[in-house]
Every structure is written in C-alpha cells, then in structure tokens.
Amino acid sequence: xxxxxxxxxxxxxxxxxxxVMLLPAQPAFAHAKLVKTDPAAGATVTAPxxxxxxxxxxxxxxxxxxVVVTGADGVSxxxxxxxxxxxxxxxxxxxxxxxxxxxxxxxxxxxxxxLEGQLTFTNAAxxxxxxxxxxxxxxxxxxxxxxxxPTGAAEPAASSGDGGSGLLWAALGAVAVLLVLAGxxxxxxxxxxxxx
Numbered sequence: 692x693x694x695x696x697x698x699x700x701x702x703x704x705x706x707x708x709x710x711v712m713l714l715p716a717q718p719a720f721a722h723a724k725l726v727k728t729d730p731a732a733g734a735t736v737t738a739p740x741x742x743x744x745x746x747x748x749x750x751x752x753x754x755x756x757x758v759v760v761t762g763a764d765g766v767s768x769x770x771x772x773x774x775x776x777x778x779x780x781x782x783x784x785x786x787x788x789x790x791x792x793x794x795x796x797x798x799x800x801x802x803x804x805x806l807e808g809q810l811t812f813t814n815a816a817x818x819x820x821x822x823x824x825x826x827x828x829x830x831x832x833x834x835x836x837x838x839x840x841p842t843g844a845a846e847p848a849a850s851s852g853d854g855g856s857g858l859l860w861a862a863l864g865a866v867a868v869l870l871v872l873a874g875x876x877x878x879x880x881x882x883x884x885x886x887x
Contacts, residue, residue: 722800722802722804722806723747723748723749723750723751723798723800723801723804723806724747724748724806725745725746725747725806725808726746726747726748726778727745727746728743728744728745728746728794728810729743729744729746730743730812731810731812732810732811732812733810733811733812734812734813735812735813735815736812736813736814736815736816737815737816738816739786739787739816739817740784740787740814740816741783741784742781742782742783742784743758743760743781743782743784743794744779744780744781744782745758745779745780745781745782745796745798746778746779746780747778747779747780747798747800747806748778749778749800749801750775750777750778750800750801751775751778751780751798751799751800751801751806752775752798752799752800752801753772753773753774753775753780755797755798755799755805756772756773756775756780756796756797756798756799757772757773757796757797757798758773758780758782758794758795758796758797759794759795759796760782760784760787760792760793760794761792761793761794761795762787762788762790762792762814763788763789763790763791763792764788764790766788768784768785768786768787768788768792769782769783769784769785770782770783770784770785771783773798780796780798782794782796787814787816788814789814789815789816790813790814791811791812791813791814792811792812792813792814793809793810793811794809794810794811794812795807795808795809796808796809
C-alpha cells in the first residue's frame with residue numbers, strides 16, 4: 692500500500708514539471724509573426740510602388756498599426772494609415788524618390804503582443820512620369836481652365852441669388868397663406884353667430 696503512495700508523489704511531480712515546461716510555450720505560438728514583406732528587405736524595385744505590404748501568420752490589429760516609409764531625402768512617403776485585411780497589413784505610399792527607402796513598422800497581434808521591425812529596399816523605378824505630364828499639362832490646358840473659371844464663378848453667384856429670392860418668395864407666400872386663413876377664420880366666426 693505504501694508503494695502506491697510513494698509512486699504517486701514522483702508521478703505527480705513529473706506531470707507538474709511537464710505542464711510547467713509546456714504552458715509557457717503555448718503563448719509564444721499565439722503571437723503573430725511576420726511571414727513576408729512586399730517589397731522584401733534588401734530588394735531593388737524597378738516598377739513604381741503604390742503600397743508596402745506585410746503578411747503575417749495570423750491577423751493583426753489595424754488600429755494599433757503604424758508604418759513609416761521614408762525616402763532617401765528623409766521625407767515620409769506614407770499615404771494615410773495602414774489597412775489590415777485578413778493576415779495582410781498594407782500601407783499606401785506616395786510616389787517614391789529613387790534610392791534607399793526605409794520602412795519602420797509596428798503592430799499588435801490578436802493576443803495583444805506588440806510586434807515591430809524595419810527593413811530597407813532600393814527604389815530604382817523611373818519617377819519622371821509625374822514631372823513630364825505636369826510640364827506638358829499646363830501648356831495644353833492653360834487656355835481652357837482660364838475660360839472655364841469665369842463661367843464656374845458666375846454660376847454659383849447666380850444660383851446663390853436665385854436661392855435668396857426663392858426664399859423671399861417662399862416667405863411671402865407663407866405670409867399670404869396665413870393671412871387668407873386668418874381672414875377665413877374671422878369670416879367664419881362672424882357668419883356663424885349671424886345664423887344663430
């Protein structure tokens with residue numbers, strides 16, 4: 692009988708030790724982990740980028756996510772806030788300058804564990820596409836906006852005047868209706884005692 696009691700104590704100790712070893716490992720598996728980025732760290736991008744994308748092994752919390760995309764000129768090119776869809780976090784960016792681009796990110800996994808990191812890639816995409824149309828556009832569209840502007844400015848003035856006179860006529864109409872109703876009520880009261 693004492694043999695069973697002496698065996699139970701080491702067996703319980705072994706089970707307790709096993710639980711202590713396994714339980715701390717479980718929350719570590721619950722944390723989200725970064726699986727990949729687009730563009731990847733150290734990559735050279737040859738096409739214009741509109742966003743930087745992070746893919747995790749599980750969902751992250753959008754409201755606690757920040758991504759700062761900085762060009763070689765030290766200016767932030769992040770456009771708005773990052774958006775989280777399923778396991779992907781996407782940060783829209785404005786047209787990037789050529790050279791090294793640094794991305795610093797921070798988010799929170801579903802269990803509340805903070806995650807952060809940074810990466811650098813090289814932007815080799817041709818960016819003069821925005822410069823060429825802007826110099827050509829004023830030459831071709833210089834005359835039409837100047838002719839369209841006065842008509843656009845004249846129309847709101849006319850519509851605001853119409854709106855003001857419309858309100859005046861509505862107020863006058865309401866007063867006329869009230870006067871007619873009041874006159875009718877007075878006539879009805881005078882007419883009723885006369886019948887009696």
